[in-house]
Amino acid sequence: xxxSLWLGIVLSVGLNGNPAVRRFPDLVVTTPASxxxxxxxxxxxxxxxxxxxxxxxxxxxxxxxxxxxxxxYSTVHMTQPYVAITFDDGPxxxxxxxLLDILAERNIKATFFVVGKNVREYPAILRRIIAEGHEVGxxxxxxxxxxxxxxxxxxxxxxxxxxxxxxxxxYQMRLMRPPYGATNLRVKQICFQEFHYPSIIWTVDxxxxxxxxxxxxxxxxxxxxxxxxxxxxxxxxxxxxxxxPDTLDTLLAKGYHFVTVSQLLNLGDKxxxxxxxxxxxxxxxxxxxxxxxxxxxxxxxxxSLDSTIPSGAVRPVTGLPGDSN
Numbered sequence: 001x002x003x004s005l006w007l008g009i010v011l012s013v014g015l016n017g018n019p020a021v022r023r024f025p026d027l028v029v030t031t032p033a034s035x036x037x038x039x040x041x042x043x044x045x046x047x048x049x050x051x052x053x054x055x056x057x058x059x060x061x062x063x064x065x066x067x068x069x070x071x072x073y074s075t076v077h078m079t080q081p082y083v084a085i086t087f088d089d090g091p092x093x094x095x096x097x098x099l100l101d102i103l104a105e106r107n108i109k110a111t112f113f114v115v116g117k118n119v120r121e122y123p124a125i126l127r128r129i130i131a132e133g134h135e136v137g138x139x140x141x142x143x144x145x146x147x148x149x150x151x152x153x154x155x156x157x158x159x160x161x162x163x164x165x166x167x168x169x170x171y172q173m174r175l176m177r178p179p180y181g182a183t184n185l186r187v188k189q190i191c192f193q194e195f196h197y198p199s200i201i202w203t204v205d206x207x208x209x210x211x212x213x214x215x216x217x218x219x220x221x222x223x224x225x226x227x228x229x230x231x232x233x234x235x236x237x238x239x240x241x242x243x244x245p246d247t248l249d250t251l252l253a254k255g256y257h258f259v260t261v262s263q264l265l266n267l268g269d270k271x272x273x274x275x276x277x278x279x280x281x282x283x284x285x286x287x288x289x290x291x292x293x294x295x296x297x298x299x300x301x302x303x304s305l306d307s308t309i310p311s312g313a314v315r316p317v318t319g320l321p322g323d324s325n
Contacts, residue, residue: 116161
């Protein structure tokens with residue numbers, strides 16, 4: 001009697017306990033491929049990658065930012081080999097589903113920073129992202145450089161995307177990433193104090209938006225990754241998706257564990273770097289910025305703290321006290 005009751009409860013909750021699955025019947029959740037014969041790593045000669053490598057951390061680490069969350073991060077300083085891979089600018093009609101298949105085969109959970117216009121266009125893909133256990137963050141409605149906009153326009157870009165995701169999937173976002181990394185003190189204050197979003201920049205940028213080819217993207221990611229890294233790539237470029245199998249398999253073979261950004265923030269509190277435990281691979285902090293196309297700059301001159309920088313220039317990221325960079 002009791003086992004039957006328990007089974008009924010489980011079935012009523014739905015797949016993965018995710019309310020989005022119950023609400024939206026179009027969801028199709030990919031089942032990870034069954035383990036077959038080991039295959040060689042394309043980037044590590046002599047190393048075999050076993051299909052179905054699993055990381056149970058996804059089920060044990062908090063999936064929302066910790067109470068100690070700071071206003072912004074470009075890395076998480078920690079001693080253990082955890083990293084977060086993030087995908088910007090989607091959902092994309094064909095690339096994102098293909099990427100989700102690749103992630104599911106390896107049981108890797110990622111963080112997707114979505115553009116509101118694309119959410120409106122492809123709500124079913126967003127629902128699949130969420131149903132398969134990935135995290136979703138706000139990447140604005142129209143991918144404008146927030147540091148060039150008026151405060152009201154910044155709020156509009158964030159709130160429209162928040163509402164689109166909530167309507168499409170019933171999902172509450174808890175992170176944001178400013179397009180191009182273009183932020184300043186005013187933008188961070190709006191994001192953190194009004195929307196409760198920490199601004200997530202990045203540690204590793206393979207410049208895949210320049211489309212240098214899948215092998216170059218993979219090499220840059222592998223070379224730049226270290227414990228606590230936040231990896232930036234874009235799921236709107238087919239070559240980036242082509243690079244993912246070798247990239248992910250190589251990082252798995254090197255002993256890295258993939259978690260979402262919110263989980264990485266929680267792990268940073270659990271495994272902090274101390275004066276007696278150096279980071280595994282000390283490297284200089286990158287300048288997390290991108291060139292801003294003129295079309296992505298707003299008309300907020302005089303309102304942003306870096307409005308004296310001409311449109312199209314690289315804008316430095318300035319932070320609030322206590323930012324983690």
